Amino acid sequence: MDGLFNSLADSLGASVDQIKLIACLLVSYPLGSIFVRVPTVGLKHAFSISVTLFYLLGMLNMFNALMQLMLDILVTYYLSKGMTDKRMPWLVFIFVMGHLLINHTIRSLFDLSYETMEVTGPQMILVMKLTTFAWNVHDGRRPADELDKWQLERRVTDQKFPSLLAFLGYSFYFPGFLVGPFLEYAEYDALVSEKLFKSATPPPHLHDPSFVPQRLLPSGRKRVGYFKLVSGLVYLGLFVTLNGKFSFAQTLQPWFGRITLAERLFFFQIAGFFERSKYYAVWTLTEGAAILTGLGFTGYNEEGRTLWEGAANVRVLNIEFAENFKMLLDSWNMKTNVWLRECVYKRVTKKGTKPGFKSSMMTFAVSAIWHGVSPGYYLTFVFGGFVTSAARLVRSTVRPLLIPVPGQHTTSRSFNKKLYDWLGVVLTVMLVNYAAAPFMLLNVEDSLKCFSRVAWYGYFIVGGSLFFFNAGGSRALKKAQAKRVKDYQDKLAEEKEREKEREESINGxxxxxxxxxxxxxxxxxxxxxxxxxxxxxxxxxxxxxxxxx
Incomplete structure (x- = not known):
């Protein structure tokens, strides 16, 4: 089998591990269609475990990785089951994150390429699953009135604690094992038991009430799943054919320094898209395979068509045409964002208080460690933090000047608001490309050289914005907001007075x-x-x- 992968890698100019990974993702499509036809819950667990073992041992030759992942799974299972102390989820968190950090450090010391498949890839996904499960069990032992909606819906009570087979089925859920999507245990349990589909009948006005479906599984699964397959292959084709020519690594080449600054900036933005296309490809492919197993069903739209949005990890259009940084972040690596919010951000916040600076910094630290130890990651996250701060200031001070004041009605956006939105799209994609460069280049030296080749534009834009807002710009803009509201209220009062006078002149x-x-x-x-x-x-x-x- 390795001979076939070696031949494909040579002909396509890709690494053998990359070819094997894509093969696993593609094989998951027909296996997903088989999964939904497995008759019992126990057999579904066994089927998922068997497929993942085939990927790890038969395709990727990762026996050592399997042993390490089994260690994390078993420690989490028995700690969650036997330890009722409130420290349990933190012990699980420290153990699995510590193990991941050790493997990240080993990968860095041996200078392994990101193209090399080894334990840290699936381990990153497993860490999210295991830590979430530990918190779900902890929530199952707390009073219901102490839980928020997310915690209440996903908690695992002692009465419903899974068997070891069920937990292994969850941990080894095959479409998302290698690159995601991550899912909570309650979601997996609803999938294999088909509780996820019990609301699958559309509203009465959208179908014939006498119609009884042959299967509980909603229609439209293949339509959406195979559309994701085609989309993922398109992104993969773009990456394979053009990323070699358009990449952040090209900014380090001598020829790049000889072209004009305008040409460098334009090239840099194009390179950013093709760097992202790799993630678009694998996340879209794995989403489609997950949908074929039934995961991701979220109900019906107004026309009665099924919606399959629950397995998405990325929304490409929302990223490429994001009007602001928040919209972009909410659409990128979405499942990881949920994990960070629910298992870190909320959990480090003391009961009865709102999340603040400490919660944000702890979440930032966990996110950085989870990604790895390469310095480039930390350059990306630190810069991203400053971008987020600047974006919030723009949204709270500039945007209110361009939208209707409270109570004012309008049927269309003003020219200034349209200009603001389009400038937001351009600046957002420029800043995300600037932030992503160190993430791909990994080391500080190459990252700084890349930044110098594009005139440090990201630092100038963000640094200049923060200086302006903190040097009195925020205060001046908020005064302008207040004046705008007052002027509108005065105008309303004048109009009401004139209307009153007009009525009096008519009536008497x-x-x-x-x-x-x-x-x-x-x-x-x-x-x-x-x-x-x-x-x-x-x-x-x-x-x-x-x-x-």
Whole structure:
């Protein structure tokens, strides 16, 4: 089998491990269709375990990695089952993260290429699964009124603690084992038991009520799954054919320094897309395979078509055309973002307090360690933190000046808002490319050389923005916001006053009479009837009541 992979690698100009990884992802498609036809829950667990063992031993020759991963799985299982102390999830977290950090360090010391498949790839996915499971079990032992919605829906009680076979099936869920998607145990249990599909019948107005489906599994699974397959192969083709010409590594070559700055900046943005296309490819391919097993079903749209969005790890269009950095981050490596939020950000926050600086920094540290020990990762994350801070300031100070003030109605965006949105798209993609370069180049020396070749534009944009906002820009913009709101309110008050005067001129003339204030309303050309204010108010109230009935 290795001979076939070697021949393919030579003909395609890729590494053998990359070819094997893609082969595993592609084989998962027909196996996913078999998985949904396995008759019992226990056999589904066994099927998933068997497929993953075939990948690790038969395809990737990773026996040593399998032994290490089994250690993490068994330690997590028995700690979660036998230790009821509140420290249990933290012990699991420290053990599996510490083990991952050791392997990241070994990989760095041996200077292994990112193209080399070894234990850290699947271990990163497994760490998310195991730590989440430990917290789910901990939540299952807490009072329900202490839990938020996410924790309550995913908790694992002692009464429903899985068997070892079920836990191995969860840990070795084959479509997502090598590169994701990560999923919680409750989601896996709902998948294999088909509880995930019990709401699969569309609303009555969207189908014939007399129709009884032959299977519980909703339709549309193959339509979406194979669309993901085609999309993933397109991204893979783009990466294989063009990444060699358009990559961040090319910025280090002598020829790159000889072209104009404008050409360098343009090339840099193109390279960023092709660097991302590798991740688009593997995440889209694995999403499609997961969908074929039934994972990711999220209900129906208004037309009654099934939605399969729960297994997504990336939203490509939201990244390439993100109007702001938050939108981009929410659409990239989405499952990891959920894990960091639920298992780190919320958990390090003391009960009764809101997450703050400490929670953010702890989450940043865990994210960095989880990715690896290469210095380039830390350059990326530190810069990303500053970009996020600058983006929040822009959103809170500049954006309110370009959208309608509270209470103001408009049918379309203003030219300034459209300009703001398009500038946001351009700047967001430029900054994410700048941030991603060290992530791909890995070391500080190459990263700084790359930055110098593109005139350090990311540091100038973000640093200049932060300086402006902290040097009085935020204060001035917030004053402008307040003035804009006040001007609008004054305008409304003037319009109401004019409307009141107009109504008075139509309905009658206000005057003072001996009997008190009143409104004179013409009845005929020769007489005037005086209506007291109390009667006028009562009449207006009656009119209002009639309108609302």
């Amino acid at each position: 003339t206000a005057y003072e009479s001996e009997s008190g204030s009143g409104i004179s309303t013409p009845t005929t050309s020769e007489e005037t009837h005086v209506m007291p204010i109390a009667e006028l108010i009562a009449q207006e109230l009656e009119k209002h009541s009639e309108k609302t009935l």
